[in-house]
Amino acid sequence: MSLSDSGLKALVPRDKKYRVSVGDALYIIVYPNGGKYFVWRYRFPPDRSGQFRDYQIGPYGKGVGKGSLKQARDEKDRLDQRRKAGEDPRLLKSEAKREVLQQALTPSVQKAAEGFLDRSKNKPSTINDYRNMLFNQVLPVLGPDTPVNRFEWSVGGREKILQLKEGIEARGSLYQSDKCFMVMRGMFDYAIDRGWMQPPNPAMGSKQAKSKHKAKSNPSLNWNQLPKFFEDLERNDPGASLVVVLSVKVLALTFSRVGSLVPTKWEEIDLKKDLWTIPGERMKMGKDHSIPLTDPIKEVFDTLRSFNGDKEYVFFSPRGRVKPHISRDSPNHHLASLGYKGMTTAHGFRHLALTAGQEVLKVDHEIIQRQMAHSFGDKIRGYYDKSQMMKERREFMVAWCDALVEQGLIT
Numbered sequence: 001m002s003l004s005d006s007g008l009k010a011l012v013p014r015d016k017k018y019r020v021s022v023g024d025a026l027y028i029i030v031y032p033n034g035g036k037y038f039v040w041r042y043r044f045p046p047d048r049s050g051q052f053r054d055y056q057i058g059p060y061g062k063g064v065g066k067g068s069l070k071q072a073r074d075e076k077d078r079l080d081q082r083r084k085a086g087e088d089p090r091l092l093k094s095e096a097k098r099e100v101l102q103q104a105l106t107p108s109v110q111k112a113a114e115g116f117l118d119r120s121k122n123k124p125s126t127i128n129d130y131r132n133m134l135f136n137q138v139l140p141v142l143g144p145d146t147p148v149n150r151f152e153w154s155v156g157g158r159e160k161i162l163q164l165k166e167g168i169e170a171r172g173s174l175y176q177s178d179k180c181f182m183v184m185r186g187m188f189d190y191a192i193d194r195g196w197m198q199p200p201n202p203a204m205g206s207k208q209a210k211s212k213h214k215a216k217s218n219p220s221l222n223w224n225q226l227p228k229f230f231e232d233l234e235r236n237d238p239g240a241s242l243v244v245v246l247s248v249k250v251l252a253l254t255f256s257r258v259g260s261l262v263p264t265k266w267e268e269i270d271l272k273k274d275l276w277t278i279p280g281e282r283m284k285m286g287k288d289h290s291i292p293l294t295d296p297i298k299e300v301f302d303t304l305r306s307f308n309g310d311k312e313y314v315f316f317s318p319r320g321r322v323k324p325h326i327s328r329d330s331p332n333h334h335l336a337s338l339g340y341k342g343m344t345t346a347h348g349f350r351h352l353a354l355t356a357g358q359e360v361l362k363v364d365h366e367i368i369q370r371q372m373a374h375s376f377g378d379k380i381r382g383y384y385d386k387s388q389m390m391k392e393r394r395e396f397m398v399a400w401c402d403a404l405v406e407q408g409l410i411t
Contacts, residue, residue, distance in 0.1 A: 003028070005069050008060060011036065022069065026076050028060060036060040038072040040079065044088050055079065055089045106147035107196050109187075110139055116190040124281035125259060130183045132328065137168065137180055138187075149197040151188070157202035181205075220348030221340075223356045223407075229340070230408035238337035243308065244330045246300055247315050251331060251346050252409065253297050253401050255353040255372060257284065258346040262328050264314040269293070269301060289373045292394040294401040299411040353400065361399050367392045 003022045011020060017031045019039070027039045038057040043050040057075050059066045067075075079089045107115075113134045120127050141164050142151065151157030161184060168177035185203040192199050221229055236245055251261060260282045269276050274293040280286045293301075301314070308316045313325040331346040344352075350372060357368040371393045405411065 003069075008036065008069060022072075024073075024076075026057075026073060038067070038076075040076045040089075042080070042083055042089065044083060045086075046084055053090060106149050107191070107194075108145050109142050109148050109151070110144035112148045112187050112191040112196065113139060113144075115194075116187040119190065120186075123286055125283065128263070128282075129259065129328075130186075133176075133180050133183050134187065136327065138164065138184060141167070148188075148191045151202050152197050153200050153202050154198065161202045218345045218347040218351065219343055220351040220355075221344045223352075223360055225343075226404070226407040226409075229344075230404075230410070232338050232340075234410050238334065240334045240337065241317070243304065243315050243317060244326055244334050246304055247326060248331050248334060248346070249300050249409065249411065250297065251349050252404060253294070253300065253411075254291050254397075255349045256291065257350070258328050258331055260289075262315050262326050262330070263323065264325075265312055266305075266309070266314055269314070271298070274298075283373060285373060287373075290388075290390070291371075292390070292397045294398050296401040296405055296409070296411045297397075303411075356403075357396065357400060361396070361403060363396050363399070364392075367396050371396060 003020065008028055011030050013030055013032050013034045015032060017029055019027045019029050021027050025041050027041060029037045029039055037059050040055045040057055041052060042055060043052055057072050083089055117127055117131055151160060165177050165181050168180055181203055185201055188201045188203050191197045192201060233248060247261065251258065260278050263282060268278065276291040276293055278289045280288045283289050304314055308314060315326045316324055317326045318324060335344060354368055357363045358365055367389055370389050
């Protein structure tokens with residue numbers, strides 16, 4: 001006799017559990033508490049010499065962990081094929097449990113990321129870049145708590161990693177996608193070295209994985225475009241937060257690198273000496289760098305202090321994922337939203353300062369490059385030059401900031 005779903009629902013509990021056939025060696029056991037469980041009775045080995053055994057497929061019903069009659073029959077058919085191939089279904093169930101346990105004990109993607117960052121021998125600013133990539137672009141997609149061995153090549157991990165990379169490329173960030181791929185490769189190497197997952201590395205390089213982009217310099221505005229740009233910046237049609245708008249103004253005034261700017265702390269700003277000193281760990285050359293504070297720069301900082309003065313970071317943002325400050329991508333995103341994508345980037349202000357500083361303000365290129373923290377190849381000259389030309393650099397910064405204000409920058 002074969003039962004249907006309606007027949008299963010009609011079964012009522014008794015004082016003792018009982019078993020009812022639903023056909024083809026599949027049974028339903030009804031317990032005194034009303035619970036109903038599917039059980040498959042099979043013979044193993046499959047021939048007549050085998051012993052009869054029971055395999056509990058699972059509970060009947062709707063809800064988490066329960067299944068329908070059709071699902072039970074499908075599972076029984078799947079197991080029966082394995083049985084006929086010489087595998088004992090009960091041992092398969094034990095192996096499945098061990099696999100679940102092993103997955104639970106395997107370190108997560110986040111643990112692999114943190115271990116990779118902790119072991120990195122790169123300079124602090126580079127490690128911070130890697131941290132932002134992993135925690136802002138990789139972990140939210142892969143899942144921070146996902147066991148890292150879920151991304152082994154043998155179980156489709158390569159495809160998942162390539163899909164993540166292609167997602168970044170689709171946003172137009174080709175260079176960023178290659179860099180992110182490189183960082184993931186380091187993270188998975190760390191996991192493989194510790195036996196957390198099996199090689200090969202799912203983020204290993206190949207011609208197919210590399211984005212088809214050409215390296216190009218950062219675009220920048222010319223001097224005559226600044227009045228219109230500052231007008232658009234002040235109008236702020238995209239409605240960016242004030243802290244992001246002010247970060248762009250500081251970038252224009254100081255032409256500092258965006259990665260050095262966004263993590264700025266108030267303790268780095270010395271109003272008595274009129275100096276902003278960026279720690280070497282955030283500088284490309286690894287040395288502390290001082291920026292003379294002019295009146296326009298201080299006015300922007302005063303505005304920031306009026307609402308962020310009680311925070312650790314000058315460019316504080318409660319939405320920061322890794323640290324509570326704006327992302328290094330925020331200024332560039334705002335420039336793009338203003339309509340300047342392909343016309344300038346945050347880094348473009350450095351090119352503007354170097355060219356306009358010489359052509360418009362007639363300042364010696366060495367003074368400008370020292371203020372930009374560029375290195376000089378002459379080691380002997382660097383050894384004997386102790387002054388760092390601070391007096392000349394301060395004069396240049398005053399002239400530069402005043403010129404930007406004349407071009408329409410409102411501080």
